[in-house]
Amino acid sequence: MIEVKKLVKRFGLKTVLRGIDFEVQPGEFVALLGPNGSGKTTFLRILASLSKPSLGVVNIAGYSLPKQSAAVRGLIGVVSHMSLLYNDLTAEENLRFYARMYGLQNAGLRITEVLEMIGLDLRRRDLVRTYSRGMQQRLTLGRAILHDPDVLLFDEPYTGLDQEASVMLDGILQTVAKNGQTVVMSSHNLSRTEGLATRFDILSQGKIAASSTRDELGKSNLLKFYNQALAG
Amino acid sequence: MKTKPRTLIALDILALILLGVSSYLALVFAPTEATMGQVQRIFYFHVATAWVGMLGFIAAGISGIIFLVTRNLKWDRVEVASVEISLVFFFITIVLGSIWARPIWNTWWTWDPRLTTATITELIYIAYFMLRQGIEDPDRRARFGAIYTLIGSVSVPITFMSIRLYRTIHPVVIGTQSAEAQGGFNMTSDMRFAFFFALISFTIIFVDLFWNRIRLGALADKVELLKLKVMQ
Amino acid sequence: MAEQSITSKPQSLKSSYWKAISAIVWKDLVAELRSRESISAMLVFSLLVILIFNFALELDIGTRRTVTAGVLWSTFAFAGTLGLNRSMAVEKERDCLDGLLLSPVDRSAIYFGKAISNLTFMLIMEVIVLPIYSVLYNINLFNPGLLLVILLGSIGYTAVGTLLASMAVQTRTRDLMLPILLFPVVLPILIAAVKASSGFLSGANINDIFPWLRLLIAYDVIFIALAFMVFDYVVEE
Numbered sequence: 043m044i045e046v047k048k049l050v051k052r053f054g055l056k057t058v059l060r061g062i063d064f065e066v067q068p069g070e071f072v073a074l075l076g077p078n079g080s081g082k083t084t085f086l087r088i089l090a091s092l093s094k095p096s097l098g099v100v101n102i103a104g105y106s107l108p109k110q111s112a113a114v115r116g117l118i119g120v121v122s123h124m125s126l127l128y129n130d131l132t133a134e135e136n137l138r139f140y141a142r143m144y145g146l147q148n149a150g151l152r153i154t155e156v157l158e159m160i161g162l163d164l165r166r167r168d169l170v171r172t173y174s175r176g177m178q179q180r181l182t183l184g185r186a187i188l189h190d191p192d193v194l195l196f197d198e199p200y201t202g203l204d205q206e207a208s209v210m211l212d213g214i215l216q217t218v219a220k221n222g223q224t225v226v227m228s229s230h231n232l233s234r235t236e237g238l239a240t241r242f243d244i245l246s247q248g249k250i251a252a253s254s255t256r257d258e259l260g261k262s263n264l265l266k267f268y269n270q271a272l273a274g
Numbered sequence: 275m276k277t278k279p280r281t282l283i284a285l286d287i288l289a290l291i292l293l294g295v296s297s298y299l300a301l302v303f304a305p306t307e308a309t310m311g312q313v314q315r316i317f318y319f320h321v322a323t324a325w326v327g328m329l330g331f332i333a334a335g336i337s338g339i340i341f342l343v344t345r346n347l348k349w350d351r352v353e354v355a356s357v358e359i360s361l362v363f364f365f366i367t368i369v370l371g372s373i374w375a376r377p378i379w380n381t382w383w384t385w386d387p388r389l390t391t392a393t394i395t396e397l398i399y400i401a402y403f404m405l406r407q408g409i410e411d412p413d414r415r416a417r418f419g420a421i422y423t424l425i426g427s428v429s430v431p432i433t434f435m436s437i438r439l440y441r442t443i444h445p446v447v448i449g450t451q452s453a454e455a456q457g458g459f460n461m462t463s464d465m466r467f468a469f470f471f472a473l474i475s476f477t478i479i480f481v482d483l484f485w486n487r488i489r490l491g492a493l494a495d496k497v498e499l500l501k502l503k504v505m506q
Numbered sequence: 507m508a509e510q511s512i513t514s515k516p517q518s519l520k521s522s523y524w525k526a527i528s529a530i531v532w533k534d535l536v537a538e539l540r541s542r543e544s545i546s547a548m549l550v551f552s553l554l555v556i557l558i559f560n561f562a563l564e565l566d567i568g569t570r571r572t573v574t575a576g577v578l579w580s581t582f583a584f585a586g587t588l589g590l591n592r593s594m595a596v597e598k599e600r601d602c603l604d605g606l607l608l609s610p611v612d613r614s615a616i617y618f619g620k621a622i623s624n625l626t627f628m629l630i631m632e633v634i635v636l637p638i639y640s641v642l643y644n645i646n647l648f649n650p651g652l653l654l655v656i657l658l659g660s661i662g663y664t665a666v667g668t669l670l671a672s673m674a675v676q677t678r679t680r681d682l683m684l685p686i687l688l689f690p691v692v693l694p695i696l697i698a699a700v701k702a703s704s705g706f707l708s709g710a711n712i713n714d715i716f717p718w719l720r721l722l723i724a725y726d727v728i729f730i731a732l733a734f735m736v737f738d739y740v741v742e743e
Contacts, residue, residue, distance in 0.1 A: 405687060428728060428729070439701070
């Protein structure tokens with residue numbers, strides 16, 4: 043589903059990603075772990091077509107970036123630390139706007155379906171600015187899955203969420219994972235991803251330092267694996 | 275590290291000599307103009323510096339376009355060099371023009387199309403540098419810089435035309451009776467020699483400064499790169 | 507190569523160009539009708555500018571005739587930057603610009619969507635300011651020629667303004683940058699619009715006004731085309 047070869051990203055003279063090889067099979071749920079500044083956000087922005095690779099190959103669902111970005115954009119759903127929502131629109135209007143931007147057919151039905159899924163059906167006519175952080179994050183998620191994308195990219199979706207909202211996000215992510223959608227999620231919070239991901243990749247200083255599936259990891263501690271990867 | 279190329283050193287020396295000779299030609303060799311007197315001697319450098327300003331202006335626009343097409347930061351350095359040189363030389367032009375205008379037009383400043391356009395160009399250049407200063411990412415800085423020079427190089431000629439639709443009092447140098455009444459004059463062959471000599475000398479001075487400034491930009495980038503290497 | 511693998515590739519969504527533009531305009535209008543932040547700020551600001559001009563220039567009957575066009579266009583130019591800045595700040599606030607860029611639409615559709623909503627806000631502001639000015643100074647501004655000039659001038663102003671505002675919002679100084687970037691390049695619009703407006707207001711011969719109208723149209727066409735070509739470079743990384 044996702045195929046990345048020798049990806050290098052430079053900002054001017056500064057190199058942020060130094061040769062990433064990365065592959066994700068359809069239906070995999072990959073947790074991208076690493077400390078702040080390791081390049082997680084940059085990497086996800088490249089996968090999301092928001093940023094162009096300096097060198098290397100990036101293919102998503104058979105389309106290559108950045109040349110076929112337009113095709114890729116219709117197939118991916120993105121959640122970043124920011125909500126990407128308009129405060130002066132209601133939940134429903136936000137979704138309707140994005141449905142139009144994605145050229146969705148039967149947008150009305152799909153919007154209701156998504157609002158029910160994220161549990162905001164009753165507050166669909168309320169302005170987003172009146173929402174709590176947790177509700178906003180749920181709507182952000184709803185925005186990302188609105189067009190039923192094949193690939194979901196999450197950049198630190200737990201940032202700023204309280205305990206209750208985090209649990210709710212867990213639930214939604216589990217549903218997404220069960221649906222067979224391909225997910226790449228970055229986080230620096232190991233315990234959150236432990237129960238969700240099928241594979242753990244550790245990014246350190248712009249490179250994939252280690253990768254392990256949940257089966258390979260077995261009973262051993264994810265934290266130990268993470269620390270070992272960063273150390274060496 | 276590379277030392278300064280021989281050709282460039284030779285060009286430096288040549289530029290200095292030409293500056294000396296054209297100063298001599300303008301200040302001593304050329305005959306004193308009958309009606310305007312000594313102050314007319316400013317004219318040789320006034321036109322020559324304006325010419326260099328124009329060269330820089332054109333070079334900036336062209337290198338901006340080339341940067342946007344090639345995305346090679348080398349062209350960004352060329353663009354910055356052009357803008358800097360043009361900024362300085364238009365400034366000299368405006369100051370020389372004011373000194374000349376004081377006795378001839380009896381005012382330091384007139385809202386003449388050429389003078390006004392040169393001043394607006396200076397303001398665009400200042401905005402250009404302020405814009406660049408506000409951007410950290412070198413690639414974005416270069417892109418925005420190139421876009422702004424492009425906008426400037428399209429708007430400045432239109433500005434000139436629109437100001438010219440107002441009445442002009444700038445002398446049309448060689449020619450008509452009415453031009454003469456406004457401070458135009460006929461050049462003797464000695465004057466013409468000094469004039470064209472200054473024009474050619476300043477073109478070479480422009481090339482010399484341009485080359486030095488581009489080289490300086492490249493060296494600054496190299497220093498930056500080495501600094502980054504040491505820090506990592 | 508592409509043909510071989512096309513069957514295995516999932517079908518991708520693609521919104522039509524016009525649909526994307528109208529979606530952005532709809533979104534901006536709905537939000538603005540609700541909050542009224544942008545237009546009311548522009549309006550109050552323009553009334554304040556007129557008030558300042560009133561005392562700065564002593565707009566007595568004699569001067570009024572000659573400076574009305576100048577006062578109007580200065581007002582529009584200053585107030586316009588508020589709207590442009592606000593419009594792009596909204597996109598930057600929650601990284602909504604990224605949301606737009608993630609959509610499967612052409613980048614220039616985003617530009618045109620924003621430019622059209624900016625133009626709409628500007629025209630609404632102008633349409634409200636005109637009668638107020640008429641009443642305050644007892645001058646009839648309902649002149650079809652003047653309205654045409656206002657339309658043409660506003661198109662050029664927002665065409666460049668939208669492009670520069672989307673650049674300014676991505677700099678450290680943000681909204682501070684916009685007027686500094688915008689005014690020196692939008693000057694031809696202001697010169698031509700002031701000249702054409704005062705031409706129409708003083709009932710000048712159409713042949714004298716025509717060069718200015720032509721200049722306005724040329725500026726509009728050139729800068730819309732230029733923005734269309736370079737907008738990709740403003741938003742991409």
